[in-house]
Amino acid sequence: MTKTQVNLTESGVYTILGAGGSIARELTTVLLEQGKHVRLVSRQVKPVNGVTDIIAADITDPLQTRRAISGSSIVFLCVGLVYDHKVWQDKWPKIIQNVIEACGESGIPFIFFDNVYMYGLVDGAMTEDTPHNPRSKKGEIRAMIADKIMQQVKQGNITASIARSADFYGPAADSTSVLNIMVVNKLAQGQAANWMGNDQVPHSYTFIPDAGKALYLMASDPSSFNQVWHLPTTNPAPNGKEYVEMIAAALNVKPRYSKLNGFMIRLAGLFNKTVGEMHEMMYQSTHPYIFDSSKFEKHFNFKPTSYKDGIALTVKSIADNKK
Numbered sequence: 001m002t003k004t005q006v007n008l009t010e011s012g013v014y015t016i017l018g019a020g021g022s023i024a025r026e027l028t029t030v031l032l033e034q035g036k037h038v039r040l041v042s043r044q045v046k047p048v049n050g051v052t053d054i055i056a057a058d059i060t061d062p063l064q065t066r067r068a069i070s071g072s073s074i075v076f077l078c079v080g081l082v083y084d085h086k087v088w089q090d091k092w093p094k095i096i097q098n099v100i101e102a103c104g105e106s107g108i109p110f111i112f113f114d115n116v117y118m119y120g121l122v123d124g125a126m127t128e129d130t131p132h133n134p135r136s137k138k139g140e141i142r143a144m145i146a147d148k149i150m151q152q153v154k155q156g157n158i159t160a161s162i163a164r165s166a167d168f169y170g171p172a173a174d175s176t177s178v179l180n181i182m183v184v185n186k187l188a189q190g191q192a193a194n195w196m197g198n199d200q201v202p203h204s205y206t207f208i209p210d211a212g213k214a215l216y217l218m219a220s221d222p223s224s225f226n227q228v229w230h231l232p233t234t235n236p237a238p239n240g241k242e243y244v245e246m247i248a249a250a251l252n253v254k255p256r257y258s259k260l261n262g263f264m265i266r267l268a269g270l271f272n273k274t275v276g277e278m279h280e281m282m283y284q285s286t287h288p289y290i291f292d293s294s295k296f297e298k299h300f301n302f303k304p305t306s307y308k309d310g311i312a313l314t315v316k317s318i319a320d321n322k323k
Contacts, residue, residue, distance in 0.1 A: 012073030014219070015039040017059055017099070020046070022173045023113055023165070024078040026212030034216065041068040060091050065098040066105075074219050075103055075110035080176060083277050085137040096145050100152055100160075109159035109225055111218055113211075116164060116291065118143035121283045125235075125292040128164075128228040136280040146228075153226045162228045163215055166291035167284075170208030170310060171317030179205055180314070183247050183257070188318050193247070193257035196265065196278070197285025199240030204291035206233045207310040210302075217300050230293040232304035237290065246308060250315040262286075 014031050016024050019040035025048075031038045032050045039053040047054070057064040059079065069075050077099055081087050103110045117139035118132045132143040152158045169179040183193040214231045218224045238246065240259075248255035262282045296302060305313075 013037050013039050013053070013071055014074055014076070015041060015069055015072040016076045016078055017041045017068065018077065018079030019048075020044075021078060021080045022168065022170070022177065022208050023211055023215075024076070025172065026170075026208050027076060027078065027215050030212045030216045039068075039072065059098055060094040062098045062101065066102045069099075069102050069106065069108060072106075072108050075099070075108055076113065076215060076219070077110055078113045083176075085141070085277065085280075088138055088141045092141050092145060096148055100148070100158055103160070104152070104158045109161075111215060112145070112149060112160065112162050113215065114146060114162050114164045115142060116166060117141075117281070118146055121287060122290075125290040126230070127292045128230055128295055135283060138277075138280070150228075159225050161218060161225050163211075163218060163231055164228060165206045165211050165231045166204040166233050166289070168206040168208050168211060169314060171314050173208060173314075177208075179243065183244055184311075184314055184318070187244075187248055187251050187253055187256075188315070190253070193244050193255075194260050195240040195244065195257050196260045197240075197262075197282060198287070199244075199257075199259055201286070201288045202237040202239050203243075203285070203289040204233050204235070204237040205243075205307070205310075206231055206291070207305040209313075210304050214296065214300070214302065217302070221300070224299070229296050230291060232296050232300075232302045233291045233293045234304040234306055234310075235290070235292065235294075238307055243307075246311050247315070250311050 014036050016027060018024055019042040028038055028048060038051050040048060040051055041055045041057050043058055045054045045056045055068050057068040059065045079095060081091055099110060116126055117136060118134050119126050119130050120133040120135040120139055122130055134140045134143050146162055149160050149162060153160055167178060169177050173180040186193045210232045244257045245255045265279045
């Protein structure tokens with residue numbers, strides 16, 4: 001047993017650390033629909049309809065972190081840092097240490113929104129039991145974070161869970177959604193799409209609205225804490241060619257696209273640092289990337305949104321935004 005208890009009430013405060021990203025925005029929408037008191041925390045907080053509890057804080061600072069979570073019933077750690085391994089190496093150890101200490105001292109459970117970088121190249125499907133075998137600098141950092149959280153859970157110092165997502169896509173996705181940026185948006189703008197790596201291997205994508213709903217379900221179920229969960233993601237996944245064809249059909253355009261290999265990414269990285277940082281993750285695009293969420297689906301009786309329906313909703317959001 002841990003020292004903390006999950007005790008959410010109707011008047012509880014649901015605090016989101018890192019409130020600016022796609023997942024945090026979707027989670028905010030879900031919580032507001034459920035009538036919850038939402039607190040948004042980020043370095044530069046922007047107003048959100050329905051949210052009055054907004055705090056500007058730098059959670060690499062221990063005191064600011066404590067102030068940000070004070071009085072919370074639960075904390076969602078959804079921080080997204082600049083896509084630069086040097087920034088991650090500097091900031092992530094501070095962030096996770098501050099959150100662990102602040103939540104542990106106050107008895108506040110937290111859910112960490114994570115990715116799959118720590119698994120490295122996996123032969124077969126990624127599950128919650130897949131061992132950590134990072135093959136990138138960013139993967140090593142993610143493995144460190146996950147190991148630190150679960151060690152503290154085992155020692156009884158915190159109540160926490162890890163919610164892991166595949167690459168994600170969906171309506172109103174930000175600059176972290178490769179599928180939106182390189183395929184959906186380009187085809188919608190009348191341009192040829194880009195596909196990184198091998199377009200003949202399957203690649204799982206998590207639908208952002210499913211992730212938002214799933215995080216709320218985890219927070220609402222005390223039995224889900226102190227373990228790792230893969231957020232609901234449809235299987236089997238299409239390959240690159242099939243994604244482009246589905247998205248093009250939804251947009252009623254021709255499925256034009258070009259493939260980007262590792263050399264092209266490395267070359268582009270000479271002019272764009274963010275693109276350059278993608279090179280060490282190319283193994284995710286050249287080999288099958290299969291994300292298994294059956295544990296979550298069975299426990300919560302949750303059926304993920306199909307790729308066809310998710311793409312249709314994503315395309316619809318583009319049309320709606322043009323009105």
